[in-house]
Amino acid sequence: MTDETARALGRAVHHTLTYLETLDDGPVGATAELATMRRRLLKPLGDGPLPAEQVVDELVADSQGGIVNCAGGRFFAWVVGGSLPASLAADWLTSAWDQNAGLYASGPAAGVAEEACGVWLKDLLGLPEEASFALVTGCQMAHVTCLAAARHAVLRAKGWDVEEQGLFGAPAIRILSGNQRHGSTTRAIRLLGFGKNSVQDLAVDESGCLRAADLEAALRAEPERPTIVLLQAGDLNMGAYDHFAELIPLAKRYNAWVHVDGAFGLWAAACPRLRRLLEGVNGADSWATDGHKWLNVPYDSGYAFVRDRAAHRASMSHRESYLIHDAEARDQMDWNPEWSRRARGFATYAALRQLGRSGVAELVDRCCRLARALVLGIGSLEGAEVAWEPQINQGLVRFRDPAGLDDDAHTDRVIAKVMASGEAFFGGTMWRGKRCMRVSVCNWRTSEADVERVIGAFARVLAEAR
Numbered sequence: 001m002t003d004e005t006a007r008a009l010g011r012a013v014h015h016t017l018t019y020l021e022t023l024d025d026g027p028v029g030a031t032a033e034l035a036t037m038r039r040r041l042l043k044p045l046g047d048g049p050l051p052a053e054q055v056v057d058e059l060v061a062d063s064q065g066g067i068v069n070c071a072g073g074r075f076f077a078w079v080v081g082g083s084l085p086a087s088l089a090a091d092w093l094t095s096a097w098d099q100n101a102g103l104y105a106s107g108p109a110a111g112v113a114e115e116a117c118g119v120w121l122k123d124l125l126g127l128p129e130e131a132s133f134a135l136v137t138g139c140q141m142a143h144v145t146c147l148a149a150a151r152h153a154v155l156r157a158k159g160w161d162v163e164e165q166g167l168f169g170a171p172a173i174r175i176l177s178g179n180q181r182h183g184s185t186t187r188a189i190r191l192l193g194f195g196k197n198s199v200q201d202l203a204v205d206e207s208g209c210l211r212a213a214d215l216e217a218a219l220r221a222e223p224e225r226p227t228i229v230l231l232q233a234g235d236l237n238m239g240a241y242d243h244f245a246e247l248i249p250l251a252k253r254y255n256a257w258v259h260v261d262g263a264f265g266l267w268a269a270a271c272p273r274l275r276r277l278l279e280g281v282n283g284a285d286s287w288a289t290d291g292h293k294w295l296n297v298p299y300d301s302g303y304a305f306v307r308d309r310a311a312h313r314a315s316m317s318h319r320e321s322y323l324i325h326d327a328e329a330r331d332q333m334d335w336n337p338e339w340s341r342r343a344r345g346f347a348t349y350a351a352l353r354q355l356g357r358s359g360v361a362e363l364v365d366r367c368c369r370l371a372r373a374l375v376l377g378i379g380s381l382e383g384a385e386v387a388w389e390p391q392i393n394q395g396l397v398r399f400r401d402p403a404g405l406d407d408d409a410h411t412d413r414v415i416a417k418v419m420a421s422g423e424a425f426f427g428g429t430m431w432r433g434k435r436c437m438r439v440s441v442c443n444w445r446t447s448e449a450d451v452e453r454v455i456g457a458f459a460r461v462l463a464e465a466r
């Protein structure tokens, strides 16, 4: 090894450990202004080289105040998650090994680690053993992967080969979904050429679920049309679960492909106390979830699962004379949308090994408990109210304007004040026509002490507002 590599990595280890030591106490949000960040980082590109360790040191110095501490335990705005120790370390090794994990031949260990992840994840999440899978960049790309397989299958059933013929002139696919679906499904739908107009959004009931009668009416209206039904395991505001045991058999009666967005909610399957929420979900055709949220794998980790392996493979696989294929091995390129790709399986592999089955169950359970404590704790303060009590790790709180004028604006003001205090990171949302604060807990580092500390921060802000 060159000394330069050793010095640069030594600096990175030093800076990383220093960073992680301050993570639990420091302000959660960024403290530097955009102008400061630009002044420091947007420098002219140097004409000549610099020593590697200087580059590392200056990157750290220039980024000061511009790192959002979502790796720590007091970030609750979005479903974000941190990085488990083994997973973070494996992620570093992934960069050092620098495998091109597109083919087994260009990274045998990477390929087989992904196979292990596939087997373990299907087991933990209660998905069919025979399902194919892909480790992708995130849940959105898991949607793209699953819906590409869906597109293949529903058009094949109409005698149309979408990989050869494309979508121009193809039978028009329609997509039926509850209207609380995540925006990443819209982007997947756009990327795949369906267009937003092919989606029919159906109203959901009081508990955030698609109604069977509405779905059936929509299916019956055009029984011959190639159809994809999108269901949700955990919506972004309430963590609502569709009634899979009822809806999936219904959709199957009309030969629809059922895709489940379970970015975080699918993880409830790994927890015995919550598993009932997912009853019947294994009857679907494809499932998308994330590793970088609840499993606490560093970013660049989503998972796609597809029951119809042939459809999945047909939508992705490709051959070239210069590539090397091993008849026995699994080539990621046959299942993934990318060509060259990071060996992202190692980080998932390490996370699952570090936690084990009981560790995943405990992590999911603990986050749900802490989410409840946080929502009920903040919601019971004077001037606050619980809008949605967590069923899993998602809840909603609202703040009443002491002047009695505008609770929506006041809710945003309270969020802004807590953010400015650096004590926690939260965001707002519109829910049933009202402004609310979202509360998501999915970081392994979040502790009861964090929850107490954050409730204290709200108590102070609300007292000042009175």
Ligand SMILES: *Cc1c(COP(=O)(O)O)cnc(C)c1O
Pocket (backbone or CB within 6 Å): 079, 137, 138, 139, 140, 141, 182, 184, 185, 234, 235, 236, 261, 262, 263, 264, 290, 302
């Ligand atoms: C986060 C999220 C997504 C998108 O996942 P990415 O990993 O950001 O691509 C999709 N659906 C739901 C419900 C989510 O919470």
